[in-house]
Amino acid sequence: MTLIKRLGPLVLFLSISSHIQSTFAQGKYEWKQVSAGGYNYKYVTNDPMQTRFYKLKNGLTVMLSPNKKEPRIAVKIAVRAGSNTDPKDHTGLAHYLEHLLFKGTDKFGSLDWNKEKPLLDKIEGLYEQYNATKDEDKRKEIYKEIDNVSGEASKYAIANEYDKLMTSIGAQGTNAHTWVEETVYEEDIPSNSIDKFLKIQAERFRNPIFRIFHTELEAVYEEKNRSLDNDGNKMNEAMHYYLFPTHNYGQQTTLGTIDHLKNPSLKAIREYYNQYYVPNNMSIIMSGDFNPDELVKKIDAQFAYMQPKPVAEYKPAAEQPITEAIVKDIYGPSAENMRICFRTPAEGTRDALMLQLISSILSNGTAGVFDLNLNKQQKLQSAGAGMQQYKDYGIFILFGTPKEGQSLEEVKKILISQLDVLKKGDFDEALIKAIVANAKLSEIQNLEQNGARANALMSAFISNKGEGWKQNVSSLDEQAKITKQEIVNYANKFFGEGYVVLYKxxxxxxxxxxxxxxxxxxxxxxxxxxxxxxxMINNMPESPIKPQWLDFKKDIQKGKVGNADLFYAQNKENESFRLFYSFDMGSWNSKSLPLSAAYLSFLGTDKYTAEAISKEFYNIACSFSMNTSNEQTTISISGLHENFEKAVALFEHIIANCKADEDALISLKGRVMNDRANNKLSKEMIMYGLTSYATYGAKNPFNYTLSNEEVSKLKAEDLVGVLHNLMNYKHYLIYFGPKSKTEITASLLELHKMPAEFRTYDAGLKFERMKQMENKVLFADYDMVQSEIKWERNASKYDPAIEPTVDLFNGYFGGGMGSVVFQTIRESKALAYSTFAAMATPNKKEDPFSITAYVGCQSDKMNEAVSSMNELLNVLPLSEKAFDAAKKSLLQDIETQRITQDGPIGVYLAAQKKGLNYDIRKYKYETLQKLTFDNLRKLHQQELANKPYAYCVVASDKRVKVEDLNKIGKVNKLSLEDIFGY
Structure with a gap:
């Protein structure tokens, strides 16, 4: 289950093509209906996605948005049913039904349906007995019988044959999610596999069979347990519960109650499926490389068997107004934070439009009220605002994290004070125009991605069956008409004393x-x-897609800007740009460089305050950032190309003239210290530190950082000095935008002043990867229900010749749901919700390959999970069919990959770091076709089997026994100071 936030409307700011440019200029959005290829469809004029909305005879909605950029298609099959429509006595049902839609039908997923069916019928009856039985001893007896019959039934089941099918046709990102109003099945397929794909999907929804149920239900249990360890999830559940005391938004969680999960009913699941998985409650949404006239005929032909059925929509009683603050405490081990939550009106209303705009006025990441008054002035650790919109209601959220020494109550007071700023109108009316301009720029970039297009259409279908798409397309234009006074009036009416306060x-x-x-x-x-x-699917014909290779000599355009190299790519699609200054130095060259980069955001110059700089960039729909990693520092400037010169000139002024600000540094130091304390409360950061320790030893990149004492001694003038001198160091430029290479060279020579001769980098510290000689356990104690285990091992030195074998091994062994690791640990043994294993290819020729494996499971399953993973690491199971599917999938990935925009530059620079002067994909494509299973077996034996590993374990020492860890290897229980270095 994935929590998704509804995307805003996709609206074009500047033309994507001459056709769209001419129609967009009319500024009108109207529904039109036409006929083509024997089908009627609707569309909205000036829709930049050019979406066609079909309603087939059986009521099935089809939404098609053509995009010819690459030979792939993003697909969403959406059902308007989620936790909202779960039966009251079977919460969580929609979610585990989603899991079961991957189990096949009577035609696939089974070796012998006639022999399997009586056993599955018996299992269904046993679950009904199990549900009706209260005596725990009798329940255990029934479950033992369920387990026994399930074992017999599994002899006829082919686990995850659906995923294998999708792998064989070249699908990527096979997944699904359930949320309050939706269940959505997601794929990304090659355009030449559309006939196979539609046949598979039509069969998938024809008669789904709920096989291998009790192990899949165990995976759902694991997902529930993981949610109990997630403080953010607990905050979300509490937010919904208290805002919606009547509506199912708050009263039924997507994962369901523990009691209901323990008492599933296959009969109830089937009834739910029959009620909601009907064509008039479903939509097939596609964006990508296709002819819509041809595609709709194919969809109709495959899904015509579906029969319409009335679906009673969930009609809740209206929620009563919240008249006073509801304050609740949520406890957990992670860092403290808080939320102020307001219930908002339904989607598609004028109120929702106003509140979306208000959320951006408060917090847009650059120039909102929170951004300028709180984040820029460092009055809190962090603050923001946002909207979570549903069909019947929405949630307006203010959130904040305290600085060191601040209470959560103080954070609340500060956030509420900014609502008063809004109510008084203490913001520039030009901000509204800037918000719309920046949103439209963002949508230009979203239009390039099939997934973003399909996601926006999916949200529209879930909220109103797509009928509100006209409103979606026009919403930014509507926001642009809203005046400051309207905002002020609405804010004073809406933001009263009725809200929910959650203190984590x-x-x-x-x-x-x-x-x-x-x-x-x-x-x-x-x-x-x-x-x-x-x-039969594998024998269906498909048209070949010819792969495309990069020729670095032809496809990489280089030039010079002074003594800096320039890499150039022209943007012929729209009027946006990206410019990068890249330095081959980072925190390994200077521990304080990341602090200088962070400090820059809070500095002004002799002409501008820090707040004025943010406003200037936002008003011209441009932005800049400076990011430092271990060995790289990158400055990026991007936005509307008509403001290119303004943006670059402004940044150059800032980097050369920023002034030391002692107060800003004091606040930054405090926030850094608080971040460090919060990191020690994060199980993700702790595991990250453990894996670095396992790879490099006690002194490693993760804990190579300034000590707290060193941070406290940092001087403002020193950090500013680093910034002033930065452009004196060797760097190269990357440009992607509409200007010609000649034009951009001349422009940058004028804007980007550089020294006659570059300074050399300060010598960087080099970390040597450890060679593991024996099994060892690195343990970190954390208060949690689950245990997280990672296997880490440094392998052989980099060799491009084995990259194809490594890629194929990963696809076969530990990648997706059809992989050996997933099939064994989750499907067969039900030991974990999440598990994977892979051999990682390094980014630099100096670094070796490495092995990583992972299991996240209940603590009482840890020993069994570790044993199962170790068995796979030592003995590679053979499956010819899975091997062939993995190979075909990799070949199709390469065939359909199109590297566009400034992508070729990135591929070229990555190849350079590996010592390559060619596009390695061509070598991979040719080599993959020759590889056999013996190649994988040899790699497995040489690099994985019977080798020592570092086991990184994050778990509660109250739930994991030290003696069990000692059986794995020598235990080193690390302190947080050992891990973090401070």
Whole structure:
């Protein structure tokens, strides 16, 4: 389950093509209906996505948005059903139904349906008995029988044959998510596989079979347990619960209650499927390389079997107004933060439009009220505002994180004070125009991505079956008409005393429970077997797609700007630009360089305050950033090209003339110290530190940082001096925009002043990767239900010749749902919700390959999970069908990949770091076709099997036994200071 935030409307600011440019200028948005290819469809005039909205005879909605940039298609199959429509006595049902839609039908996923069906019927009956039984001893007896019959049924099941199917046709990103009003199935497919894809999907929804159920339900249990360890998830659930005391938004969580998860009903799941998975409640949404006239006929032909059925929409009683503040405390081990949450009106209303604009006035990342008054002035650790919009209501959220020494109550007071600023109108009316301009610029970039297009259409379907697309397309133009006075009037009316305040406090959550692990016998997965349906799909013809290679001599345009190299790519699609200054030095050259980069955001010059700089950039729809990694520092400037000279000149002025600000540095130091303390409360950061420790040893890149004492001694003039001198160091430029190379060279020679001779970089510290000689355990204690285990090992030195084998091995062994690791650890043994394993290719020729494996599981499953992963690391199972599918998928990925815009420059620079002067994809493509399973077996034996590993474990020492860890290897329980270096 993925929580998704509804995307805003996709509206074009500048033309994507001459056709769109001419129509957009009319400034009108109207529904039109036409006929083409024997089908009627609707469209909205001046829709930059040129979406066609079809309604087939059986009521199925089809939304098609052509985009010919690459031979791929993003797909969303959306159902207007989620936790809102779960039965009251079976919450979580929509979500685990989503999981079961990957299990196949009577035609695929089964070796012998006639023999499998009676066993599945028996399992369904046993679950009904299990539900009706209250006596725990009898329940255990029934579950033991469920486990036994499930084992028999699994002999006829082919686990994850759906994923194998999708892999075989070159699909990427096979996934699904469930949320309050939606269940959505997601794919990204090659355009030449559309016939196969549609046949598979039509079959998938024809008669889904709920096989291998009890192990999949265990995966849902794991997902629930992971949510209990996630403080952000607990805040989300509390936010919905208190804002919506009546509506199912608040009263039914997507993952369901523990009690309901323990008492599933296959009968209830089938009834739910029959009620909501009907054509008049579903949409097929596609964006990509296709002819819509031809595609709609194919969709109609495959899905015509679906019969319409009335669907009763969820009609909740209206929520009563919140008349006073509701204040609640949420506890957990992560860093403290807080939210102020207001319930908002329905999607598509004038109120929702106003509140979307108000959220950007308060917080847009650059020049909003919060951005300037709180973040820029460092009055809090961080602050922001945003909207979560649903069909019936929405949520307006103010959120803040305290600085060191600040209470959560003080954060609340500061956030509320900024609402008073809004109510008084203490903001520039020009901000509204700037918000719209920046939003439209953002949408230009979204239009380039099929996934973003499909996601926007999906949201429109879920909220109103797509009927509001005209409103979506025109919404930014409508926002541009809103005046400052209207905003002020609305803010004074809306932001009253009725809201929910949530304080996320550090402390033990005494209410936390977990879904207990039932006794499960590993089931058969039949990994190497195949149904007749799959053979039929594989035998269907498809038109070949010819891969395209880069020729670095022809495709990489180089030049000079003074003594700096220039890499150039022309933007022929729209009027946006990107400019990068790149330095081959980073924190390994200077520990304080990242602090200088962070400090820049808070500095003014002799002409501008820091706040004025943010306003200037935002008003011209441009931005800049400075980011420092271990060995690289990159400055990026981007935005509307008509303001290119203004943006670059402004940045050059800032970097050369920024002034030391002692107060800003004091605040920055305090925030850095607080960030460091908060990082020590994050299990993700702790695991990141453990893996760096495992790779490099006690002194490693993760903890190579300034000590707290060194931070406290930093001087403003020293940090500013680094910034003033930065352009004196060797760097190169990358430009992507509409100007010709000659024009941009002349422009940059004028704007970007450089020394006659570059300074050399300060010598950087080099970290040597460890050679693991024996198994060891690096353990970090963390208060959580789950345990997180990572295997780390440095392998052989980099050799481009084995990259194709490594890629194929990863696809076969530890990548997607059809991989050996996933099939064994999750599908067969139900030991983890999340698991993977891969051999990582280094970014530099000096670095070796490395091995990473991962399992996130309940603490009481850790020993079994570790044993299962180790078995796979030592013995590589053979499945010819899975091997062939993995190889075909990789070949199709390469065939359909199109490297555009400034992408070729990135590929070229990455190749240079590996010592290559050619596009390695061509070598991979040619080599992959010759590889056999013996190549994978040899790689596995040489690099993974029977090798020592560093086991990184983040878990509660109250739930994991030290003696169990000692069986794995020598245990080193690391302190937070060991891990973080401060």
């Amino acid at each position: 406090r550090k402390g033990e959550d005494k209410n936390i429970l977990k879904v207990e692990k039932p006794a499960i016998t590993p089931v058969e997965t039949n990994a190497g077997k195949q149904s007749d349906f799959v053979r």
